[in-house]
Structures are given as C-alpha cells and as structure tokens.
Amino acid sequence: MWVRAGRTLRPWAAGAHAAAVEPQAASRAYGVVTEFKEKPDMSKFPVEDIRNFSIIAHVDHGKSTLADRLLELTGTIDKTKNNKQVLDKLQVERERGITVKAQTASLFYNFEGKRYLLNLIDTPGHVDFSYEVSRSLSACQGVLLVVDANEGIQAQTVANFFLAFEAQLSVIPVINKIDLKNADPKRVEKQIEKVFDIPGDECIKISAKLGTNVESVLQAVIERIPPPKVYRKNPLRALVFDSTFDQYRGVIANIALFDGVVSKGDKIVSAHTKKTYEVNEVGILNPNEQSTHKLYAGQVGFLIAGMKDVTEAQIGDTLHLHNHPVEPLPGFKSAKPMVFAGVYPVDQSEYNTLKSAIGKLTLNDSSVTVHRDSSLALGAGWRLGFLGLLHMEVFNQRLEQEYNASVILTTPTVPYKAVLSSAKLIKEYKEKEITVINPAQFPDKSKVTEYLEPVVLGTVITPDEYTGKIIALCQARRAVQKNMIFIDQNRVMLKYLFPLNEIVVDFYDSLKSLSSGYASFDYEDAGYQAAELVKMDILLNGNFVEELVTIVHKEKAYSVGKNICERLKDSLPRQLFEIAIQAVIGSKVIARETVKAYRKNVLAKCYGGDITRKMKLLKRQTEGKKKLRKIGNIEVPKDAFIKVLKTQSNK
Numbered sequence: 326m327w328v329r330a331g332r333t334l335r336p337w338a339a340g341a342h343a344a345a346v347e348p349q350a351a352s353r354a355y356g357v358v359t360e361f362k363e364k365p366d367m368s369k370f371p372v373e374d375i376r377n378f379s380i381i382a383h384v385d386h387g388k389s390t391l392a393d394r395l396l397e398l399t400g401t402i403d404k405t406k407n408n409k410q411v412l413d414k415l416q417v418e419r420e421r422g423i424t425v426k427a428q429t430a431s432l433f434y435n436f437e438g439k440r441y442l443l444n445l446i447d448t449p450g451h452v453d454f455s456y457e458v459s460r461s462l463s464a465c466q467g468v469l470l471v472v473d474a475n476e477g478i479q480a481q482t483v484a485n486f487f488l489a490f491e492a493q494l495s496v497i498p499v500i501n502k503i504d505l506k507n508a509d510p511k512r513v514e515k516q517i518e519k520v521f522d523i524p525g526d527e528c529i530k531i532s533a534k535l536g537t538n539v540e541s542v543l544q545a546v547i548e549r550i551p552p553p554k555v556y557r558k559n560p561l562r563a564l565v566f567d568s569t570f571d572q573y574r575g576v577i578a579n580i581a582l583f584d585g586v587v588s589k590g591d592k593i594v595s596a597h598t599k600k601t602y603e604v605n606e607v608g609i610l611n612p613n614e615q616s617t618h619k620l621y622a623g624q625v626g627f628l629i630a631g632m633k634d635v636t637e638a639q640i641g642d643t644l645h646l647h648n649h650p651v652e653p654l655p656g657f658k659s660a661k662p663m664v665f666a667g668v669y670p671v672d673q674s675e676y677n678t679l680k681s682a683i684g685k686l687t688l689n690d691s692s693v694t695v696h697r698d699s700s701l702a703l704g705a706g707w708r709l710g711f712l713g714l715l716h717m718e719v720f721n722q723r724l725e726q727e728y729n730a731s732v733i734l735t736t737p738t739v740p741y742k743a744v745l746s747s748a749k750l751i752k753e754y755k756e757k758e759i760t761v762i763n764p765a766q767f768p769d770k771s772k773v774t775e776y777l778e779p780v781v782l783g784t785v786i787t788p789d790e791y792t793g794k795i796i797a798l799c800q801a802r803r804a805v806q807k808n809m810i811f812i813d814q815n816r817v818m819l820k821y822l823f824p825l826n827e828i829v830v831d832f833y834d835s836l837k838s839l840s841s842g843y844a845s846f847d848y849e850d851a852g853y854q855a856a857e858l859v860k861m862d863i864l865l866n867g868n869f870v871e872e873l874v875t876i877v878h879k880e881k882a883y884s885v886g887k888n889i890c891e892r893l894k895d896s897l898p899r900q901l902f903e904i905a906i907q908a909v910i911g912s913k914v915i916a917r918e919t920v921k922a923y924r925k926n927v928l929a930k931c932y933g934g935d936i937t938r939k940m941k942l943l944k945r946q947t948e949g950k951k952k953l954r955k956i957g958n959i960e961v962p963k964d965a966f967i968k969v970l971k972t973q974s975n976k
C-alpha cells in the first residue's frame with residue numbers, strides 16, 4: 326500500500342582499512358565490560374566497516390531487550406542474568422520500565438573475517454518521546470523495526486516506520502517474542518507486507534528474551550544497511566545529536582561525524598554560538614564513555630570541550646575546526662509542544678536552583694520549550710511546553726530525582742489560538758492571531774472574532790471486536806473519522822481527526838481499558854480548527870486557584886468542572902472550617918462541592934506531660950506545613966493538585 330523504504334541514504338562515503346580492538350573483560354554494573362587495555366585506535370575502522378543503526382518499535386515490543394542481547398553477543402557486556410535494559414540508564418526509565426532517552430552504544434563484531442564497528446541507538450517507543458527517535462535517525466543509515474509476534478503491528482510501529490521511511494533509511498523488520506505461546510509470526514509477516522510493502526521473507530524472526538536467532542540480526546545489519554557516505558579528507562563537520570550535562574566535566578556532546586577527524590587538543594567552533602573551544606576528550610560509548618585518540622568521519626561518539634554553560638551545546642548544532650568553517654548540517658526541526666504547564670518552585674527562595682536544574686535538564690531533553698512566567702499566587706516561574714502528559718510527568722520526575730527539585734505544576738493546557746477583534750489588544754500583541762499557552766491570559770470572548778483549537782490526526786489499531794466501542798469513544802471526544810481499513814482479517818486501523826485537548830489527558834487510558842489493553846494509539850499534528858471555548862476558574866471559599874484554571878470546550882464545561890470539584894473534594898484534607906469548592910465561568914457557578922469542617926489535633930493521643938514528645942509532634946506538623954500551599958486561609962497539600970491534574974478527565 327505504501328512505497329517501500331529506499332536503500333540509498335544520506336551523503337556519507339569511504340575510508341581506510343580494518344583491524345581489531347580487543348576490549349578487556351572487567352565487570353561493572355549490569356555486567357558491563359567496557360574496559361580496554363589501551364585507548365582503541367578508531368583509524369582501524371574504515372568507513373566501509375561501519376554501520377550506524379537504530380532500533381525502533383512500538384512501546385514494549387522488545388527494543389531494549391534486543392539491545393541487551395546485541396551487547397552480549399558482541400562481548401560489549403558480560404552475559405549474565407542481570408542484563409535487563411542495560412541502555413535504560415535513567416532512574417525514571419528503570420522505575421517505569423520504559424525508555425525515554427535514546428542511548429548509543431558502539432559494538433565491535435567479527436563477521437566473515439572482518440571486524441566491524443556497529444553503532445547502535447536504542448530509542449523510546451512512546452509517542453511522547455518520538456522526537457528522540459527522529460533525532461537518533463539522523464545519525465543512522467538503517468533501522469531494526471521490531472514488531473511483537475503476538476501483538477503485531479501497532480500504532481507506534483506505523484509512526485516509527487514512517488520516520489525511518491522519510492529519512493530514507495534501510496528498514497530491517499524483526500519479528501520478536503516468537504517464544505510466546507500466542508506468537509503468530511506468519512500473521513505479523515503478512516501485516517508487514519501489507520502495511521509497509523516489505524517482502525515477508527525479509528523479516529527476521531527472533532526471541533530477544535531467549536537470544537534465539539539474534540545473531541542473524543547482526544548479520545543483516547552488516548549485509549543490508551549501507552556504510553555511511555562521508556569524507557574523511559574534508560575538514561571536520563560533526564552533528565551534535567544529543568548532549569548531557571555532567572557536574573564535573575561540563576557538557577558532554579554526542580556527535581556523529583559527517584566529515585573529517587577530531588582529536589583531543591583540536592580547536593573547534595560551534596556553528597550555532599560561534600564560540601571556540603579546545604577538545605579535552607573524544608571517545609566512543611561502549612556503552613559507557615571510552616576515550617579514544619580520535620574520531621573519524623562515519624563514526625559516532627562523544628566529545629567534551631569545556632562547554633560549561635548548558636546553552637553552549639545545542640542539540641542539532643554543527644561543530645567544525647577553528648579556521649575551517651563549513652556549511653552547517655541541517656540540524657533538527659524544533660519539537661512542537663503539545664501541552665503547556667506552569668512550573669513554579671514550591672518555595673520562591675529555590676527559584677535560582679530550579680532555574681539551573683531546568684536549564685541542565687532541557688539540555689538533555691531539548692524537546693521541552695521554556696518561557697519565563699509569573700503569577701500573583703505562585704510567584705516567579707516558567708511555562709514549559711511538553712510533547713504530551715507522560716513527557717510532562719517524566720520531566721517532573723527527573724527534576725525531582727536527578728536535581729532534587731520540588732515544583733508546583735499547573736493544569737496542562739494545549740496551545741489555543743485567538744483571532745482578536747479588539748484594536749487595543751491587537752496593538753498590545755502586535756498581531757491579530759495570538760497563541761495562548763497560559764489559560765490566565767485567555768482573552769475574553771468580547772475581544773475575539775473566534776477561538777481556534779489544535780487538532781491531530783490520530784491512528785488507532787485494534788482487534789476488530791473492540792471497533793464499536795472505540796468509535797463511540799472517539800465520537801465522545803468530538804473526533805471526526807477520516808479512514809478505516811483492515812490490516813488483516815481481524816485487525817482494524819482507524820484514522821480520526823481529534824481536538825488535541827480531548828486526547829492529551831486520559832484518552833489513551835480509556836482506549837486501553839475498553840480494549841482490554843489491545844488497542845494502540847499514535848497521533849501527528851494536523852493544524853487548527855475553530856472551536857467554542859470558555860475559560861473556567863476554580864475557587865476555594867471564593868479564592869481563585871491559579872493551578873487549576875482551565876480552558877474547555879463549551880459542550881464539556883459542566884462535566885469537566887464537576888469532575889475537578891469532585892476530585893478536589895477527595896484530595897483536600899478537612900480543616901477547621903467548611904470549604905466550598907466551585908467551578909466558575911465568568912460569574913456563573915457551574916459546579917460545587919463542599920468539604921466539611923474538622924480539626925486534626927496532633928496532640929490528641931499524647932496524654933500526660935511528656936513535653937519532648939509533644940514538641941516533636943508539633944515540629945513534624947510544622948515541617949508538614951512546608952509541603953502545603955495556602956489559598957486564602959485554606960491549607961492545600963501540594964500533591965492534592967498533582968492528584969487532580971493527573972486524574973482530571975475531559976469526559
């Protein structure tokens with residue numbers, strides 16, 4: 326149905342001759358064996374012996390497990406039972422069992438008397454992290470498209486295939502989990518033929534868990550993915566495709582060399598900032614950092630050059646030698662945020678610490694957009710743009726885990742637009758159509774000609790038996806059907822145009838629960854459409870709660886308001902007096918709940934006169950209060966909002 330991926334790729338070319346680099350076994354965490362007797366000599370890997378590839382798939386189809394097996398097979402890590410998702414290095418990834426950051430590893434592999442250098446990039450599967458996938462692909466000439474032998478093609482399989490297809494990469498289909506009782510690799514092979522137009526006999530059937538047939542994946546990488554086309558004799562041209570911040574060493578940039586050579590001591594220039602640096606260290610990721618003398622065109626590795634400030638190594642930047650300026654590489658399309666939320670320090674005295682933490686984390690996750698913001702209630706903060714709610718949660722969790730930062734998050738909102746009619750506002754904004762990313766700045770209806778809401782083209786893949794329920798769900802979310810096809814006898818692919826705000830919060834969970842987990846979902850940007858929108862405020866005893874201001878479609882205002890009030894009622898602790906929770910549009914109250922009065926006496930069970938015990942309890946109560954936010958005289962635990970935000974539903 327679709328044309329198949331081409332086999333010719335980006336402009337990379339040829340080089341010198343191969344020889345071995347032997348890593349010396351030395352176990353580390355997760356059985357990693359990356360110690361070398363001496364620095365590997367990367368000149369021994371000519372371009373024709375290099376393959377750069379990514380593993381892409383729908384979430385949970387086994388990318389990281391396959392990466393583990395490839396690392397073991399090539400002797401990069403020890404073969405132990407502990408090797409589970411070795412490349413998922415972040416705490417958040419290991420806790421959630423998902424990949425959120427693409428990770429690179431250079432593997433050495435002997436095949437038919439030659440030693441190859443294989444650069445592997447493991448990528449996330451969830452739609453919120455697809456920006457990581459598209460960036461990773463820029464450093465590759467081919468992909469392993471992993472598909473679960475039981476679940477078959479899912480929504481992100483389709484989305485990721487097209488990212489690779491558009492980047493003109495070679496696609497090797499890998500059908501994984503053939504050990505499962507319900508595996509049906511033949512059926513999946515047919516789906517791959519039908520949906521991607523790839524001949525079934527190109528599919529490699531494996532069990533990444535048991536290691537079955539994984540060796541043939543490495544052979545296919547060598548045989549079916551072309552070496553990069555690069556020019557080692559040209560002056561250096563390196564693409565920064567990822568970067569992290571290390572407290573002691575500054576910025577560590579992951580680079581792919583398109584031209585030339587880079588060595589320790591070289592003077593390099595950032596095409597973006599025009600600043601000059603001296604290279605302190607270059608090397609490969611194996612998967613830990615391993616210094617080398619040099620890196621050559623066609624290779625992928627890391628570079629440290631004394632960049633101390635997080636703004637200095639932008640992802641997508643081109644590095645070149647001092648006095649040898651080059652045409653910068655195309656870089657990356659900037660990520661388009663799908664949801665925005667206010668982020669404020671719990672305590673204003675922590676503003677600067679949080680600012681630095683956000684700066685460092687956004688260096689590593691460049692898909693987050695940052696605007697300064699402030700509010701009367703919450704003080705100075707930021708409005709951050711994320712690619713989805715999971716992305717927002719993961720970013721928040723990383724801020725807490727990696728930078729010990731505690732933040733207040735406001736209700737996420739999608740970027741609405743307003744076409745202004747008020748001459749005063751047009752003058753103030755200097756344009757007629759404005760994008761509103763902060764609900765507090767939503768212009769009043771009397772000042773606009775129309776409001777516009779963002780829409781996305783969503784793909785749902787489901788077993789046929791759930792189609793009816795899914796169509797009903799999509800209709801309840803104001804979606805318009807665009808297409809419906811069978812990808813095999815009992816699997817349907819539906820395409821719908823959705824208002825973005827109808828899917829960002831809980832659409833995925835609803836879809837999963839009504840299809841017993843079988844349906845999958847992915848979406849892409851599809852512009853804007855006119856919509857009847859209203860701004861809804863939440864009041865606690867008449868006091869406005871900035872965290873919860875929401876823009877809603879007129880049709881949904883009542884149910885959303887009622888839902889927020891009910892959830893707030895469940896998460897607010899009872900206090901000495903009654904609390905009225907109201908959802909209000911303009912001056913009209915559309916929903917109301919009440920929390921009854923109650924006094925929590927921490928000393929109630931503390932009979933007798935043990936003063937130290939009483940002091941201890943009172944101190945603990947004071948400490949607890951730091952986690953509270955006062956709205957009027959009402960004390961609201963910080964996590965009450967998070968609970969409401971997480972579970973707020975647009976039904």
Ligand SMILES: Nc1nc2c(ncn2[C@@H]2O[C@H](COP(=O)(O)OP(=O)(O)OP(=O)(O)O)[C@@H](O)[C@H]2O)c(=O)[nH]1
Pocket residue numbers: 382383384385386387388389390391410422423424425448449450451501502503504505531532533534535
């Ligand atoms: N039975 C079986 N299970 C497998 C196989 N490969 C992976 N799994 C399991 O499938 C689950 C998901 O595997 P991962 O490797 O984390 O999948 P992933 O695609 O990297 O997931 P994300 O990074 O979250 O997108 C884990 O529980 C694995 O143990 C396989 O060949 N057979």
